[in-house]
Amino acid sequence: LGLSPWSNGSAVGYRLASLVVEIVISFLGCDFSEVLRITEERDAVFEDIRLTSNDYELLDLALISALFDIAEACVQMARALTILDEVEARTTRPWLETLSQAQETADLLNDAALKWIIDLLQRVMDDFEQRGLLFVEFPDPSPTSDRWYKYLEHRAQGGRALLWPAHLKALDRGSLSSHDSMVIRMPTGSGKSFIAEMRIAATLQGAEDVWVLY
Numbered sequence: 001l002g003l004s005p006w007s008n009g010s011a012v013g014y015r016l017a018s019l020v021v022e023i024v025i026s027f028l029g030c031d032f033s034e035v036l037r038i039t040e041e042r043d044a045v046f047e048d049i050r051l052t053s054n055d056y057e058l059l060d061l062a063l064i065s066a067l068f069d070i071a072e073a074c075v076q077m078a079r080a081l082t083i084l085d086e087v088e089a090r091t092t093r094p095w096l097e098t099l100s101q102a103q104e105t106a107d108l109l110n111d112a113a114l115k116w117i118i119d120l121l122q123r124v125m126d127d128f129e130q131r132g133l134l135f136v137e138f139p140d141p142s143p144t145s146d147r148w149y150k151y152l153e154h155r156a157q158g159g160r161a162l163l164w165p166a167h168l169k170a171l172d173r174g175s176l177s178s179h180d181s182m183v184i185r186m187p188t189g190s191g192k193s194f195i196a197e198m199r200i201a202a203t204l205q206g207a208e209d210v211w212v213l214y
Contacts, residue, residue: 010048012052013060016045017095023071024117028124032078032161039075062105068122069102079124081132081161084153090135092166095125131162138176148205166191167198176202178210 004038019042026034046068053061073095080089091146106114130136133156163171166186174180175195186192 011057012045012048013064015040016049016064019045020067020071024076024121027074027078027121030162033157035078036082039071042071045058059109062109063114063207066102066105066109066111069098069105070114070117073098073102073121073125079123081128081134082153082156084134084149086134088197090132091205093129096122099125118159128162131164131168132156133161133163136163136168138171146182150176151201152206160194164191170195171198175199178203 019038023035023038023042026032026038046064049056049064056064076089076095076098080086080095086112090115099122102114103118106118133152170182170184175182175184176199184192184195202214203210203212
């Protein structure tokens with residue numbers, strides 16, 4: 001993408017392509033805070049292009065549109081994965097429509113690289129939806145307090161936006177329930193500590209008179 005041939009040799013066009021690559025790589029690497037950080041510069045570059053759109057050929061503008069949509073889909077999901085107030089986005093999943101628009105443009109351009117990236121993102125986003133900490137419907141009984149949801153947002157923004165398979169399995173088996181005991185045996189580095197942390201957080205925020213020994 002960074003080497004896409006712009007008919008007018010636009011340095012701004014090349015910068016936009018470079019930023020989109022950075023956003024996609026950061027998204028695939030689960031560095032969602034970096035995705036959101038880059039967005040401001042992307043928007044500024046896109047605005048420069050919009051103001052000088054007469055300098056671009058039609059195919060250039062189509063490519064710019066596809067690049068913007070690819071980046072925007074990553075941004076939309078990064079926000080949903082890390083920001084608690086993005087409730088509507090987690091329900092309506094706007095990144096699907098945004099990627100669909102990019103797909104239509106890629107088909108029009110018959111650009112194999114764009115098609116491949118869009119297909120990859122669709123697969124990855126489907127997986128992220130299944131594992132997003134703010135997406136998961138925690139099995140009952142689970143805390144419903146504002147403190148609990150703020151805890152989830154804090155962890156999502158601190159590098160824990162995605163749950164691992166072991167986390168999902170433990171949750172499904174009732175790891176948050178204060179009424180059940182559980183022994184977890186897993187290899188080092190596979191997620192035991194975070195399972196315990198969520199149980200502790202759920203216990204502390206689900207009742208008033210409790211204590212935890214860790």
